[in-house]
Amino acid sequence: MSRSYHHGDLRRAVLRAAVEVIAETGPGSVSLRGLARRAGVSHAAPAYHFGDKAGLLTAVAAEGFGLLGAELSAARERTGSFLEVGVAYVRFALTHRGYFEVMFRPDLYRADDPELSAARAATAEVLYSGLASLSDARAGADPRVAGVAAWSLVHGFSTLWLNGNLPRFEDDAEEAARCVARLLFQDG
Template sequence: MTSRAYHHGNLRRAVLDAAVEAVLDVGPSQLSLRDLARRAGVSHAAPAYHFGNKAGLLTSLAEEGFRMLADHLTEVLERTGSFLEVGVAYVHFAVEHRAHTLVMFRPDLYDSSRADVVQVRAAATEALTQGILTLPPDVVGPDPRVAAVAAWSLVHGFADLWLGGALGEADGGDLTASARAVARFLFDRGTPE
């Protein structure tokens, strides 16, 4: 058993935490339940007992990620009323919760039709869309859904580039300043810094 052995009653959490670690180490497609059991310090049967199989575990990880993202974006929007800050919050989430993000946007690896996943993914999409609706109509254009996809593409792509090391020197390596500048360029040019 490893020194990270779970505390009684927290086995599910221990396995999810081990999954986050494993996704960062080997990627979501290479993750194995046997390795997760070893990392969590539990029996080989424990992950299967709680999640069924690898897809079940990744489904739970995706659900958790979408829920955290929706809560985070909603809180930022309610606090600031600003798309710009919602975009920056998305980038920070993707960077700070890289393992979740790597799973969330790989629906080929998990059950994306499971009701709880559909619900929290819709909540995350709604939070981003509501952020778009804070912008002037001439910026949003005739279809807010197109603007929302453009915004999502921008912030998700920016986060991927940042995580890949392609943008580390932008704005002196300041993630927030870089994300804010890029979001402002596309959607919020009239807002003062």
């Protein structure tokens, strides 16, 4: 019995399992006790690492913002196109659903967590950094308004797709997102 009194990396294991469960069945169906069972530890073990359920989801959201920021800046460096940053946003939402479904639901976690705030701010920085080219394309537009429009477009597409409101595009979501985004970001 003594071989596994300590799990080794329970924090990581619970985090991974949480993201998986959320991706499959939504954030509402995640339970600390279920994750504990899945990891083979007692039902109170996760609380040591995360405090409570909100703490776990805070960690999920923080990691998610970190991943999103990384993917957005990678897309920006790779393609140099603000449109492709938007496409990368949608791609993240669809391929990292477990994170995405938590990140934009502040009632599920502690939005004032410092680590999370930092990750979120860094991501926003990347998102808005490409605004110059966009506001050039739409001369005279307030860059803040243009940024919000861009964010709204890709965010809305992502959420609508995730909850099954875009059935006609379910086969090639990424290309559909690119077509949709092109209507707003006319530049390639």
